Amino acid sequence: MADWQTERRARDERLAAGSKFAAGKMVAPSDTTALLEALIRPGDRLCLEGDNQKQADFLAACLAKADPKVLHDLHVVQSGIVLPEHIDLFEKGIAKKLDFSYSGPQSHAVPRVLKSGKVELGAIHTYIELFARYFVDLTPHVALTVARSADRAGNLYMGPNTEDSPAVIEATAFKGGVVVAQVNEVEDKLPRVDVPGDRVDFVVVAPKPFYVEPLFTRDPASITEIQILAGMMAIKGIYAEYGIKRLNHGIGFNTAAIELIIPTYAEKLGLKGKIATHWALNPHPTLIPAIESGWVKQIHSFGSEVGMDAYMRARSDIYFTGRDGSMGSSRTYCQLAGLYATDLFIGSTLQIDLNGNSSTVTADRITGFGGAPNMGSDAHGRRHPSEPWLKAGREAVDGPSQLMRGRKLVVQLVETFSEKMAPVFVEKLDSIEFAETFKLDLAPVMIYGDDVTHIVSEEGIANLLLCRTAEEREQAIRGIAGFTEVGRRRDRKMVEKLRERKVIRRPEDLGINPLDAHRSMLAARSIEDLMHWSGNLYDPPNKFRNW
């Protein structure tokens, strides 16, 4: 007789082993390492929730204390390698294999452990790509999640930090896995239920509230006039030109500059209501002035941002909020929103080659992908038309086409030099050498050149949709590459021809006065200004309070 219930029985055995350390679903912090050693089996696929924002930091610390003789060869399948403990798991031999998406703060440590041979790398994914694999061939045996509070039945309240959790927990709980949650407190009645208790097996009240990285906060005090100039070009040369209402911004000072000149520069251009109304965007504090001056209609977010809770609660017309009044985020849904329902992505990068391929990998640093490759790509499954999408599609072909498809605008916004005078425009991406060194089958590319429609630098805009040959494309990129080697090796005659065809547009071609590229153009010039704009509802984290 075939046995079709092995998974269920294995789960029951795990739960029985774990129950020795629990009263009902509740586990004491001091028993947590023992609980994890009892639940998890060598070789298990494990998702230790850590994304680019919230962290199951207590569970991470408890797991890192496990005995490698008991727990070893785990296969870590999680979106973020962010905490030092995530690296410790590999250093100690508790974990062996890794499939992930993002490694921001550990971007130097990941290549180090790869080199040491302590990590067997599966692949670096985009967020929804990894989530998709949770439902196909990387289903976790155990998920360690994190919530603001739980009740005794294991129902979880996550508030604005829902993020990856529903996807992780559903994949695990419905395929014979075990779910453990770290919470800040236990409540008799939760403000709202984000995860039903029957998907959660054990709950630990952590000694300290879980850590959240304020990843999307940019201090306006650090925004430069170069960034303001490029931002003015993006607004006038792209947002206004295509009528971009639905959009996503990446992280960084370049896009923060755009957010802060919407109420000033875009106002002067008379663009209110015509651009930047509907957003797939984390709760960027730098968007507060645009919201307060009535530009923004609605925002859906991947995750939360430290200090924005009260502001979002008070602006429920703008943000997605639950019955309890607090914001609700979802990495999965917001990634889908950005992929299928926005007409423009704009973000920065560290290197761009002559074909427009971009990468954030440098010789000693791998940050992973996160969500940018999905935001920054043309969704070939999209079927609904919109004006910007159709216009971009028309520019990409010559003459009428009966079966034309639209194009999402994918814009790279860069300064020609990044920190320490490192040129952003390069002949060859470092990522190619990186792939050779680490024997990767695929060189990591953040956004492929054939998805990029525009590159904006302080020197100008290159419209790659209008390029008809590889040579035109190369010269369009060289023509805005400023004083980098790549820029100085341009064919000046060809660049001038491309300017005549509006493939390249300089600030003067767009009628931008260089004297407007001034910090007085920023609607807020400090974190304190952002607080004032918010009516003191924005409560910035301490590291940004410098007054």
Next chain:
Amino acid sequence: MMETLKFSHTARRRLSGTKAQAIIGVVASGNLEVLLERVLPEAACEVEITTPLTGYGETWKAVVAEFVERSSPGGLRISINDGGARPDTVFLRLIQGSALMETE
């Protein structure tokens, strides 16, 4: 150690406007101060740079040449007090300076 660099150019034409002098920017790390004076004959343009970073002569030469090409700042003597600014920042300041000299 400060390095001093001097470049002389002949611009296509005299810069429009009548303003005698303008100053833009600040001397700060990663920034620069630019003094522009309308004291030279018609198409002549001289640029003198004082910079704390040595060995970037070729880059300065390229930045100044590009500026002269695009703005045609005939008649200007330009003095740059550099605080280690990137070439893109230098170029923006020069363009801003000439725009300021054209503003009445």
